[in-house]
Amino acid sequence: xxxxxxxxxxxxxxxxxxxxxxxxxxxxxxxxxxxxxxxxxxxxxxxxxxxxxxxxxxxxxxxxxxxxxxxxxxxxxxxxxxxxxxxxxxxxxxxxxxxxxxxxxxxxxxxxxxxxxxxxxxxxxxxxxxxxxxxxxxxxxxxxxxxxxxxxxxxxxxxxxxxxxxxxxxxxxxxxxxxxxxxxxxxxxxxxxxxxxxxxxxxxxxxxxxxxxxxxxxxxxxxxxxxxxxxxxxxxxxxxxxxxxxxxxxxxxxxxxxxxxxxxxxxxxxxxxxxxxxxxxxxxxxxxxxxxxxxxxxxxxxxxxxxxxxxxxxxxxxxxxxxxxxxxxxxxxxxxxxxxxxxxxxxxxxxxxxxxxxxxxxxxxxxxxxxxxxxxxxxxxxxxxxxxxxxxxxxxxxxxxxxxxxxxxxxxxxxxxxxxxxxxxxxxxxxxxxxxxxxxxxxxxxxxxxxxxxxxxxxxxxxxxxxxxxxxxxxxxxxxxxxxxxxxxxxxxxxxxxxxxxxxxxxxxxxxxxxxxxxxxxxxxxxxxxxxxxxxxxxxxxxxxxxxxxxxxxxxxxxxxxxxxxxxxxxxxxxxxxxxxxxxxxxxxxxxxxxxxxxxxxxxxxxxxxxxxxxxxxxxxxxxxxxxxxxxxxxxxxxxxxxxxxxxxxxxxxxxxxxxxxxxxxxxxxxxxx
Numbered sequence: 001x002x003x004x005x006x007x008x009x010x011x012x013x014x015x016x017x018x019x020x021x022x023x024x025x026x027x028x029x030x031x032x033x034x035x036x037x038x039x040x041x042x043x044x045x046x047x048x049x050x051x052x053x054x055x056x057x058x059x060x061x062x063x064x065x066x067x068x069x070x071x072x073x074x075x076x077x078x079x080x081x082x083x084x085x086x087x088x089x090x091x092x093x094x095x096x097x098x099x100x101x102x103x104x105x106x107x108x109x110x111x112x113x114x115x116x117x118x119x120x121x122x123x124x125x126x127x128x129x130x131x132x133x134x135x136x137x138x139x140x141x142x143x144x145x146x147x148x149x150x151x152x153x154x155x156x157x158x159x160x161x162x163x164x165x166x167x168x169x170x171x172x173x174x175x176x177x178x179x180x181x182x183x184x185x186x187x188x189x190x191x192x193x194x195x196x197x198x199x200x201x202x203x204x205x206x207x208x209x210x211x212x213x214x215x216x217x218x219x220x221x222x223x224x225x226x227x228x229x230x231x232x233x234x235x236x237x238x239x240x241x242x243x244x245x246x247x248x249x250x251x252x253x254x255x256x257x258x259x260x261x262x263x264x265x266x267x268x269x270x271x272x273x274x275x276x277x278x279x280x281x282x283x284x285x286x287x288x289x290x291x292x293x294x295x296x297x298x299x300x301x302x303x304x305x306x307x308x309x310x311x312x313x314x315x316x317x318x319x320x321x322x323x324x325x326x327x328x329x330x331x332x333x334x335x336x337x338x339x340x341x342x343x344x345x346x347x348x349x350x351x352x353x354x355x356x357x358x359x360x361x362x363x364x365x366x367x368x369x370x371x372x373x374x375x376x377x378x379x380x381x382x383x384x385x386x387x388x389x390x391x392x393x394x395x396x397x398x399x400x401x402x403x404x405x406x407x408x409x410x411x412x413x414x415x416x417x418x419x420x421x422x423x424x425x426x427x428x429x430x431x432x433x434x435x436x437x438x439x440x441x442x443x444x445x446x447x448x449x450x451x452x453x454x455x456x457x458x459x460x461x462x463x464x465x466x467x468x469x470x471x472x473x474x475x476x477x478x479x480x481x482x483x484x485x486x487x488x489x490x491x492x493x494x495x496x497x498x499x500x501x502x503x504x505x506x507x508x509x510x511x512x513x514x515x516x517x518x519x520x521x522x523x524x525x526x527x528x529x530x531x532x533x534x535x536x537x538x539x540x541x542x543x544x545x546x547x548x549x550x551x552x553x554x555x556x557x558x559x560x561x562x563x564x565x566x567x568x569x570x571x572x573x574x575x576x577x578x579x580x581x582x583x584x585x586x587x588x589x590x591x592x593x594x595x596x597x598x599x600x601x602x603x604x605x606x607x608x609x610x611x612x613x614x615x616x617x618x619x620x621x622x623x624x625x626x627x628x629x630x631x632x633x634x635x636x637x638x639x640x641x642x643x644x645x646x647x648x649x650x651x652x653x654x655x656x657x658x659x660x661x662x663x664x665x666x667x668x669x670x671x672x673x674x
Contacts, residue, residue: 004056005089006442008038011082011101012049013171018081018104021073022046026088028058030063035071046081054583061091066127068098070107080105080166086112087623095467099389103166115627117392118503121440135388136505143384145516148412151438154516156381156405168384168405176237201594203586208565208598219560221655227567229548231351234313234321235468237285239660241557242363243471246321248310249277249284256284256310257332258325266324268317268327276314280465283313284323287358289366290441291330296423296430296571300355302594304427307576309355319467326351328576333579346583354576357427357569360562363554364426366440367431369416372551373408374437375449376672378517379543380404381518386509393506395625396486396540399616402674420634425593425600427571444518446525449542451479451550465666471553474649478549478618479541481641481665486540488634490533497532506530510539514578526578529569548618552668559609563602569593570601616669617640642666 006024010017026033036056039045045052047337059109065088072081082102090096098112124127142165147159156165204206209224224237237246252258252273260273267276276282290636291308312325322341328351329336339351379449380401387394416433423429428436448454455461455472463473494500501507507529518524530536562568574591577583593601616622619639626632653659661667 001057001059002061002091003054004058004062006056007051007053007087007089008046009051009086010046010048011084014048014083015080016082017047017050017302018072018079019046020075020079020081022081023070023071024054024056025069026058026062027067027069028062028065029125031060033058033062040403042350060214061113065090065096065114066125067131067281067469068112069109070100070104070112072104072107074107075453075504078106081429083110085115085228093335097624097628099623099625101283101623105166112221113390114411115625116390117433117493117628117631118390118627119499120290121499121502123307124153132388136386140385143381145381149434149438149439151519152380152443152628152639153370153441153518154381155374155377155412156238156409158405158409161406161410162481164406164409168205168403170403170406170410173227175447176494178493182210196422201590202592202598204589205566206588210283219557219658220563222566223561223567227564228349228352230322230352233318233323233356235658236356236359236561237283237313238321238398238466238469239471239658241366241554241561243469243553243664244454245285245359245362245601246283246313246458246460247285248280249282250459252277252282252312253284255287255330256312256325256327256338258312258338261483262338262340263312263314266314266340267324269485274370280459281315283315284633285311285313285355285359287311287332287355287362289436290358290361292433293428293435293439294430295432296427297476298423298430302573304571304573305363305575306427306432306572307354307358309351309358315466321466322670323352326355328354335579337580339580344583345586346585347577347580350577350583350588350591353566353569353591355570356567357458357572360568360570361426361432361436365428367554368445368551369433370437370544371449373411374403375444375517376401376404376547376551377408378513382509382512382517386512387505391505392489392626392631393509393540396489397543398625399621399670400544402616402671403612404547404671407673421600421604425604433522441519442455442523444469446527446542450538451475451545470652471663474645475553475655475658477547477645477648478642478663478665478668481645482538482549483541484641486638487533487537487542489631490537490540491636492628492630494533494536500533500536501529501531506536514662549668551672553662555674556609556611556667557662558605562605565598566592567603568605574593610674611669615673616670618665618670620670652658 004026022039024038024655025035033056038054071206081104083102083104085100086097087097097115099115100112102110104110111130123132144157145154148155199377237243265271273538287308290306293306295302295306302581307328308330309326309328313321313323324341326339327336339348341348383394383397383401414420422433460466460472462471462651510530511528514520514526514528518526530539569592571593572591619642622633646664646666649661649664653661
């Protein structure tokens with residue numbers, strides 16, 4: 001009688017094992033096996049991290065094994081089981097791999113296909129087509145779109161983390177409890193004694209050091225020492241945690257009536273301002289999006305303020321980017337002066353602080369929340385709804401969607417909800433952040449997520465003209481490595497452009513993102529369908545780059561650049577100055593966040609800057625969704641390319657006082673999970 005050797009691998013997560021009854025049946029091209037009991041209570045099989053083997057004897061040869069059915073029946077209490085994979089050794093000695101990497105919950109059954117990736121048009125038998133269809137039908141009932149706020153990209157229909165499917169929940173919910181993590185962060189930073197001191201101002205800049213944790217020779221310490229200097233102010237537009245706003249100025253806007261007399265002492269080439277613009281030496285950052293956004297009113301004891309500044313910058317003879325003019329409002333006028341480096345020290349300093357505060361708001365809500373978290377969630381939901389586990393693009397994208405829906409759901413539950421943690425310390429809390437996302441949607445275009453294209457559109461692509469833009473340099477390298485990997489995988493499964501067009505599941509995935517994620521807005525530039533392998537490679541690069549590298553670039557530098565409160569105030573408690581010559585140090589300190597808000601802010605940027613336990617970085621794929629040798633070779637090539645980028649970045653950073661490492665692949669998590 002033919003005998004099959006079945007090997008079952010259980011996950012190593014906490015509580016991954018099970019004591020429930022577990023049954024297995026094999027379905028082949030020539031017949032089906034009986035239901036075999038593999039484990040029952042107290043047999044000590046399927047324990048956490050275990051690999052267990054069984055002999056399954058059948059009456060007749062089953063032919064080619066197509067499906068494996070696993071059933072779990074409850075013994076006493078709910079005992080979820082994480083099944084990594086099953087391998088089957090056939091009677092003739094062939095090995096088949098059946099990846100799972102899912103939780104089997106309650107009294108459910110899971111039907112697995114072997115690990116070879118297949119496009120929908122590759123399936124010829126009715127049983128495989130039916131399995132594919134049923135999987136997607138089930139997923140589409142589970143992964144439902146929902147509008148969280150009007151105008152937002154649609155998100156997951158779940159009120160809380162516990163409502164999510166078990167497969168996409170965090171292994172340990174406490175690990176991503178924002179309230180718990182922020183409180184722990186403040187305790188670890190020894191600032192919890194100040195956290196309830198709202199309305200209590202600091203006495204001077206030095207007083208902020210009472211909550212500043214000195215970590216020797218780090219960026220945060222360097223920022224604390226040099227934050228007042230113009231070079232440090234300008235440098236952050238290139239390599240801080242929001243290096244996406246600066247653009248080359250091709251014409252001074254009419255709403256910023258800067259004259260040559262104002263800036264002549266800042267220009268170093270004996271050229272007029274107009275000539276400097278023509279030579280490409282003038283740059284601009286405009287915070288127009290903040291104009292009209294309501295400031296936080298959740299605390300009646302503290303009036304909070306926002307501004308929408310415009311900042312003009314100059315590339316000096318040392319190739320450093322420095323500010324030369326700042327206007328704190330969008331409408332020019334006598335009560336909206338243009339502040340200059342030649343002004344009184346505190347006038348100029350306060351103007352720069354207002355820009356840094358505005359930059360913080362755009363960074364948190366637009367650069368970080370909208371353009372990485374919410375966009376990545378759209379990609380995740382569409383993937384689960386439209387790509388079955390056997391599809392090569394599901395296997396490719398799955399590691400880059402790990403915990404994304406979970407972290408966003410938790411954020412909507414605790415962080416950015418009404419009366420959430422975001423309201424405690426941020427001037428855009430209490431609804432301002434919602435207005436910002438709604439306004440920013442018009443600029444959320446497909447081309448703006450194509451990294452090289454966006455850099456070029458801003459006029460920031462020349463390494464010769466702008467030599468110290470490490471965000472650009474490292475980002476291009478990582479983008480190209482990801483694109484090369486995507487191309488290699490595509491060419492394994494898609495023989496031609498025609499095969500791309502015929503892949504109905506791929507086209508449904510693309511359509512879901514356009515219709516629900518981008519709300520069907522034609523101006524977004526997101527494609528409704530993809531017709532070529534070249535365009536598919538670019539699209540997949542956008543998805544993987546956004547969920548990994550782009551998020552890393554704008555997330556993990558938050559403590560470095562924002563922990564020194566005057567360099568990134570989350571709120572301002574006095575309105576912007578309307579005249580020159582009146583600003584004092586006392587006025588600046590009174591404008592900055594009070595002790596309580598400073599501590600909440602510090603806890604937030606510390607917690608958000610930490611990697612997850614057991615973080616998986618770019619190119620690390622421990623879950624073997626792919627089983628084919630050509631794909632594994634493509635992965636090895638990808639890792640080799642990433643290692644080379646790490647070496648280049650490490651060498652460049654040697655002996656630098658301000659190293660740039662946020663886009664080093666060994667510091668880029670695979671997915672948005674914090």
